[in-house]
Structure formats: structure tokens, C-alpha cells
Amino acid sequence: VKQLNNLIKDIVNRITANLREPDMKVGEYVDGLIPHDSHSIYYAFYALTTEHPLSFQFTHSSLAGTYFLGKCEVELSVVYKSDIRGDELKKKGTVVKVNGADLELFQDERISIRHSFLVKTLVHNNSHDAENVEIFRILNTLSLHYANIHGTSVEGCYIAPFATVDLCTCRNCIVGDFSYVQAGDLSGERIEPGRIWIRQPGVFELNYQHDRNVLDKFISMDANKRPKGVFMDFCESHKAEFEPVYNAAQPEIALEIPDTSFVSHYSVVKGDCAVGENVLVAQRAFIDNSRLGDGSNAQENCYIINSNYEGMNVTAHGGKVINCDLGRKTFTGFNSFLHGTEGARVKVGRNCVIMPHTIIDAVEPIEIPDGSLVWGYIRTQEDLKNNTIALEEFSKRNSLSLGRMSFTGDAEAFVNGFAHRIEHILEENGAYFDGSPETAGHAQKTQEVSYNTVQAYMGGEYKGLCPTMLIKPLTH
Amino acid sequence: VKQLNNLIKDIVNRITANLREPDMKVGEYVDGLIPHDSHSIYYAFYALTTEHPLSFQFTHSSLAGTYFLGKCEVELSVVYKSDIRGDELKKKGTVVKVNGADLELFQDERISIRHSFLVKTLVHNNSHDAENVEIFRILNTLSLHYANIHGTSVEGCYIAPFATVDLCTCRNCIVGDFSYVQAGDLSGERIEPGRIWIRQPGVFELNYQHDRNVLDKFISMDANKRPKGVFMDFCESHKAEFEPVYNAAQPEIALEIPDTSFVSHYSVVKGDCAVGENVLVAQRAFIDNSRLGDGSNAQENCYIINSNYEGMNVTAHGGKVINCDLGRKTFTGFNSFLHGTEGARVKVGRNCVIMPHTIIDAVEPIEIPDGSLVWGYIRTQEDLKNNTIALEEFSKRNSLSLGRMSFTGDAEAFVNGFAHRIEHILEENGAYFDGSPETAGHAQKTQEVSYNTVQAYMGGEYKGLCPTMLIKPLTH
Numbered sequence: 035v036k037q038l039n040n041l042i043k044d045i046v047n048r049i050t051a052n053l054r055e056p057d058m059k060v061g062e063y064v065d066g067l068i069p070h071d072s073h074s075i076y077y078a079f080y081a082l083t084t085e086h087p088l089s090f091q092f093t094h095s096s097l098a099g100t101y102f103l104g105k106c107e108v109e110l111s112v113v114y115k116s117d118i119r120g121d122e123l124k125k126k127g128t129v130v131k132v133n134g135a136d137l138e139l140f141q142d143e144r145i146s147i148r149h150s151f152l153v154k155t156l157v158h159n160n161s162h163d164a165e166n167v168e169i170f171r172i173l174n175t176l177s178l179h180y181a182n183i184h185g186t187s188v189e190g191c192y193i194a195p196f197a198t199v200d201l202c203t204c205r206n207c208i209v210g211d212f213s214y215v216q217a218g219d220l221s222g223e224r225i226e227p228g229r230i231w232i233r234q235p236g237v238f239e240l241n242y243q244h245d246r247n248v249l250d251k252f253i254s255m256d257a258n259k260r261p262k263g264v265f266m267d268f269c270e271s272h273k274a275e276f277e278p279v280y281n282a283a284q285p286e287i288a289l290e291i292p293d294t295s296f297v298s299h300y301s302v303v304k305g306d307c308a309v310g311e312n313v314l315v316a317q318r319a320f321i322d323n324s325r326l327g328d329g330s331n332a333q334e335n336c337y338i339i340n341s342n343y344e345g346m347n348v349t350a351h352g353g354k355v356i357n358c359d360l361g362r363k364t365f366t367g368f369n370s371f372l373h374g375t376e377g378a379r380v381k382v383g384r385n386c387v388i389m390p391h392t393i394i395d396a397v398e399p400i401e402i403p404d405g406s407l408v409w410g411y412i413r414t415q416e417d418l419k420n421n422t423i424a425l426e427e428f429s430k431r432n433s434l435s436l437g438r439m440s441f442t443g444d445a446e447a448f449v450n451g452f453a454h455r456i457e458h459i460l461e462e463n464g465a466y467f468d469g470s471p472e473t474a475g476h477a478q479k480t481q482e483v484s485y486n487t488v489q490a491y492m493g494g495e496y497k498g499l500c501p502t503m504l505i506k507p508l509t510h
Numbered sequence: 511v512k513q514l515n516n517l518i519k520d521i522v523n524r525i526t527a528n529l530r531e532p533d534m535k536v537g538e539y540v541d542g543l544i545p546h547d548s549h550s551i552y553y554a555f556y557a558l559t560t561e562h563p564l565s566f567q568f569t570h571s572s573l574a575g576t577y578f579l580g581k582c583e584v585e586l587s588v589v590y591k592s593d594i595r596g597d598e599l600k601k602k603g604t605v606v607k608v609n610g611a612d613l614e615l616f617q618d619e620r621i622s623i624r625h626s627f628l629v630k631t632l633v634h635n636n637s638h639d640a641e642n643v644e645i646f647r648i649l650n651t652l653s654l655h656y657a658n659i660h661g662t663s664v665e666g667c668y669i670a671p672f673a674t675v676d677l678c679t680c681r682n683c684i685v686g687d688f689s690y691v692q693a694g695d696l697s698g699e700r701i702e703p704g705r706i707w708i709r710q711p712g713v714f715e716l717n718y719q720h721d722r723n724v725l726d727k728f729i730s731m732d733a734n735k736r737p738k739g740v741f742m743d744f745c746e747s748h749k750a751e752f753e754p755v756y757n758a759a760q761p762e763i764a765l766e767i768p769d770t771s772f773v774s775h776y777s778v779v780k781g782d783c784a785v786g787e788n789v790l791v792a793q794r795a796f797i798d799n800s801r802l803g804d805g806s807n808a809q810e811n812c813y814i815i816n817s818n819y820e821g822m823n824v825t826a827h828g829g830k831v832i833n834c835d836l837g838r839k840t841f842t843g844f845n846s847f848l849h850g851t852e853g854a855r856v857k858v859g860r861n862c863v864i865m866p867h868t869i870i871d872a873v874e875p876i877e878i879p880d881g882s883l884v885w886g887y888i889r890t891q892e893d894l895k896n897n898t899i900a901l902e903e904f905s906k907r908n909s910l911s912l913g914r915m916s917f918t919g920d921a922e923a924f925v926n927g928f929a930h931r932i933e934h935i936l937e938e939n940g941a942y943f944d945g946s947p948e949t950a951g952h953a954q955k956t957q958e959v960s961y962n963t964v965q966a967y968m969g970g971e972y973k974g975l976c977p978t979m980l981i982k983p984l985t986h
Contacts, residue, residue: 077759
């Protein structure tokens, strides 16, 4: 593993140099993090479909357990059990509006990961980087367990476990555990753990700060710089159930699935489940004893257990929904943890928005009315007072301070923005598919998929590294 | 599958144009031969090891179920459930003596398959083509079920089921069912089914012709140009036992294997088996209730059932050994069928050479003495008279006519040539491994292997074809 060790050293040095935070000992987070044998045991894999542009280039990297889709380059990087999803990469000739200017792509957009170390990270594109509209760039960056990098170029960043960077620009940033940022240019920022920060400069700004004492129970770093807490325990406790899926060359799903829906071979579906029309269940999603109504989707790293989705329910990357009943078109944001129990189910009405990184840890039955915005930390029905508001009421406000949340600016723009985004997600996932090609989304376009696997060298100097690989589409 | 159909049409046309045999309707052998879904169901795979040079280039081809090792290019071809083994490719700078001249390789040798259609074919290199020392070429060629292409460039050829072309040059040839040729330049030849032809021009020539009526029972073509007979039935009857192996992402062998031996994850080993030191069991080998003594090897497509190998026993590609006891250093040639039964075991002494394409179909117990050369078709002890001779006695002869076999020339050269080749095979396979790197062979060098899988597109115009792939070794 000589070359792998050299590679890791090089990545650590580059991240350190870029972070410019002398107290951040990047090496401590990385050293020994991945057992050396893992590189040889876990295969990476990439999807071929007829509907997505395809191009993969892997150079001098370790890619264990990682899934790739679309157009991706990985160079001099370690990518471990991550999902690199390029299914919304923009095509050559697309015109994007960035900061008021129209930019035309002179080539297909691609995801580029260089000098970076990603662990159990979800990367999904749909980026808007003014400097690199053709490249969704992940450079000199360390991203840890269950972080989401969504539509955000990251350069010289440290992204802590369960953090989400969403539709912004991050350069030389430190993003703390379980913090969620969707706040434009964050260059040089240091985001505290548990901070939810949504900002559209000049339009609105929302802030929520999870109580550090509460947060520590769910996610924090132990003395050895390893993540611990309820979130990690939860994910770890379901790990073994994915083994049969990854041990099969062509895993099969034992469930009746409508032709308009797609359940990834690399998801776990167990117990008594039902899947409606136009449903998408992504790889690494976990569905147990649950019903997903028409148009619903379950994205990567999400868990849906003992729950019912009425329909058109989005579960964003890393959302966990346990013992819940969700009304039609209710949205669950990134890494939210909706944890009911048998005696204390969580019932959420229709058209609700559960903000990213919300924690509902019910100690009694909880019922959230239709059309609510939901955030923060909720344990009882009483807690809803300071952690929910009717979207309709909220959209009339230009400021709000409720519990640990504060908002200033144009709430209507905020609410419409969310509504618009949820519609976009539903459309992209094919929730509105009516048989016409224009309405097809991921659920339909991923139907005819096959997977190629990639393993590292098993011995010698290059142990743990993959060979140089270049995969291109066929042409006539 | 529009593009796949076009590709097949193009291959058929090119083979037809090269064969120059107007009565050979190549299309009839190929049309509908591979069920269209197979391309999507069966993955191809290639090996990464630390010991073999590596380079794969796949362009506009269908590669279902095929294994690749070493340096291989496949272009505009269909390769189905075949084994393309480049583990003896010569390295840049190697000097080879061809037709008396010393030729130095200016680059690493590679296997190149173009405009060809291979079905269940074993390709193994170690070629000596004067025109292309850097390229082991398979061009405009159709090769059918369980054919072996061994050290032989083939251009514009039709190679029938269970045929073997070994260490010769074949251009515009037709090689009939179960014929074995190792006879130098065969350009333009048409080899009858069941002919065994070993010739070293100016030194010796051996001919054996299987009785057509006997051969038909074992292998022939039905009215639809599909192979039928005992050999096909035998192979088909064991097909299902390979399914679990190919359905597992990382198949495991439930057998104690010494550190010096290698049993491929893609072989079947069942029943009560034992494997000694320095043993190699290749992918697609089938071992059931058998003991393989030290230094033995079981090559691709071989079957060893209810049998005992004393040690140093080579089973060449496609050899079938059922209810047999083989003495030390007894060699079983390509596609030989040694078929004993419980009540009629076949006992072969030490240091015997069972020639390629020998059929022993015992109706009574048969015992073959030490040091025999064995060929032809044997059913009883009596049959040994016309189908065996002591190697020592034979090596003194300069001609021999026995049953359907005839030999002229220097028998000592023939015997020594075989002995030399068997030693070479044992050495290459690591049978003599004593812990030193110089004695290591395939059994040791393949230990640290990993496999990457390749699937075709599952739908659309390119259904059944693989994307363009370029796999190169890592460099500093």
C-alpha cells in the first residue's frame, strides 16, 4: 500500500494548505479511517444507461464501494462508499443564468474530483458555479460520513459528518457536523456544527442553531476524530442488511414494481412494502415495511421504516423516516431524522416542508397540520409551537423569530423557492410521468441500467488503488 | 439491438469474404446463436493482478460472459462466454526465434481481436507469428463452442466446435469439429472433422483420423448448424452449477487451499475435494469429488470428476477426466475426453501423454501402463493395442502405422518436443514453485487478483454492446 499511503499523505497536505486553518489537523480525521483491506474488498461501480451521458475517467485513485453515474473524473483521490450522481449534469449548449448573466456551456458538464478524500458522501450535481459552468469541481477537499455535496463546488474544504452544502460556493470553508448551508458564496467561512443557514443575498436569510448539548447526543466527534452518536449508531445498525445486496453480482428485488417505477438493485427493500407508480428508490436507500405512494422518491442514504407515504413525497439524501405517516406532497429535507416509535407515531399532513437537518425524536404521538414549515428539534406536540409555522402565514412575513430560528427578508420568496424546488425534484425524478418522453425522469430513465464494477489492485505497491480507466460512450 | 445486429452482419460479411469458400454460409452458424438477452445478462470481466502486464481496450463490441487477462484489444467483435488469457504475453525487448531469425519485440505483445465472433472459445497466447511478433491476432474469424485458439494467429478462419488450433499459422482456414492441428503454416487449408494433425515440417508428421461415424455421436452439427452430441450434452449438463459462481459479486471457494496454490473464484469445486501444493485451478474449471496432487493444474473448461491426480498432472484446456486415476506427470491434452464409470474406471500410469482430442469411453476397466503415448478412440483394454505405444519404444522409430494413426519422421524429436512442452506448462503454472520468485508461475502470480466486471447497455440502439473502455496500468 505504499502508493496509497503516499496518495493519502498528498491529499492531506493539499487540503491543509488550502484550508488555512492551522488548528485543523486534517490528518487526524483521515489516518486509519479506512481499513486498508476495504479498498480490496469493496468494489466501486458505475452505471450505464441509455438516457444519461456517459464518461468516466479514473486516475491514480482508490474508489472502494462508490457509485458513479454520468460524466465523472476522479484523479489522485480516495473515494470511499460514496455516491457520485451525475444524472442532472448539463449538456453542451445549455444556457445557464449565473449571477444575472447567460452562460453557454461549450462542452457537457462533468464532475471532477481531484486531490480529495470523500467518505460516505453524496455528491449530486445541478451546480451553478460562475467560474466553471462546465465543471462541477471537488478539489482539495475532505468530506466525511453522510455529508451531502449538492450543487456546490467545493475547493479546499472540510465538510464534517452529516453536513450538507447545498447550491452554494465553498472555498476554503469548514462546515461543521450536521450543519446545512444554502447561502451563496461561503468562501473562507467557518460554519458551526448544527447551524442551518439559508440565505439568498439581498432577498432573505434564515438561521437556526441546534443546541450543542442536544446535537452532541446525535452527532459529534470522539477524541479520535471519529463520528459518534445516534445518527452513526442508526446507520451502523443497518449496515449488515446491505451485505447481501453488494455480494450479489446482479441483486434482485423481491417486490412487485410498476413499470413506471424504479427500485435500485443496490437498495434494501424488506418486510411488507408497496411501491406505487412513478416511484424512484435510489441505490443505498433502505425501505422496511413501508408504503411509497405514487410519485414518491427515496434518495441515497435515506431510511424509510414502518412508514406510509401518501404520494409525491420526496425524501432527500440521507433523510430518515421511522414510524411516520406523511401526507401527499410532504417533503423531507436532507439528513432529517423523523423518528417516531410504535406508541408515538409522527403524522405529518399534506404539503408540508420538513426543512433539511430537522430532528423529530418523538416521545409522544405528534401530529403536524397540512401546509406546515417544520424545522429544528421536536420531541412533543408542544414543541411544534417554536418549530413549525403555516407556510401560508409565513409567506406573508418579512421577519420571524421563533425559538432558535430567525428569519428576515421576503418570506414569500423563500416559500416559493422551496415549492419550486420540490416541483423540480418531482419532475426530475419522473413523479409526473404520463407516458410521454417529456415527463420521464430518473424513475423511468434509469430502468434500462447495467452496472460495471471496479476493484483495486489486491497486492503489491499499488494495493488499494485502481488502474487507470477511461470509459466513453459508443459512437457509430 | 440495431447496432448489435449491424455489427454481426458486418462480422459475417468479413469472415465470408476472407474464407473464400462459397459453400460456407457463415451467417447460418451465427444467426440467432446468442440469445439477445444474454448480452445484458452475462457480464464480462477482466483480472487485475500485480504480476501481469495490463491493458484492455474494448471498442464497439459485445463481450458477454467473457474473461480477459493481460493485454487485450477487442474491436468490432462479439465475444461470448470465452476466455482470453494473456498471461504468457511476451514483454517488450524479448527476443524470439522465428523461422531461424531472432526478432526483438519493440513493444509488449498484445492479443488483438477484430471483426471476429467467438463463442465459448479459449484463447491462450504464446504465439510465434513471424509477421506480427507484437500482436497475437484474431481477425475476421468465427470460432465456435469449446474451440481452443492456442498460440495461433487466426485470420479469416472458421474454427468448428471443439476444434483446437495450436502453435501454427492459420489464414483463410476451415478447421472441422474436434480436429486438432499443430502443423505450421495452414494457410488456405480445410481440415476435416476429427483429424489430429501434428507436423513439424522436415522433422515429423503425425496423423490420426477419428472415424466419422464415431465422431458424430460425440460432436457434429445439426440441421440448424448448432453443435450436438455427447460433448455438448456433457457441458450443458454442468452449466447450471456455474450459476451461483457468476451470481456472486465475490465468489468464495469452500475448500482448504495451500498458500502456494490458486483456485479461481470462477471455478466450481464441489463434493469431497483436496488440492495439494502449487496447484492451479483456472476459471471455468469444474472439479467434483477429486484429488489434485501437488503441482497439478486444471485449465479452462476442463472437468475433473471422481478422479485422482497423483501430482504434476496437466489437464489442458477443455480436458474432461471422469472416474480416472492418473499417475504422476501424466498429461491430458486439449479437449480429451477420458470417460470412465464407477464400474469401469480408467487408470493411467505415470509419465503418460494423452494426446489432444483423445476419446476414452470405457465399457470395462482400463489400465494404461507408465510411459505410454495415448491417442484415438478407446473403449476397451484391447483397444490400447492400436491406440497406445510406449514413449520409449516410439522414440526409436522413424515411422509407425497403428490403427487409424500414422507417423513418419523423427519420433524422438516428437517425444522430446512433447516432454519439453509439458515441462514448460508445469513451469509456467508454478508447479515447481519452491518459494523463490524465479520458480513462481500462474498459481502463485494470480493469488492477488481482483476482477472488474463489464456489462453491456441494457436498452436502446446500443443494447448488447459495451461502452468504449480503456484500462491502463497505474504509473507513478
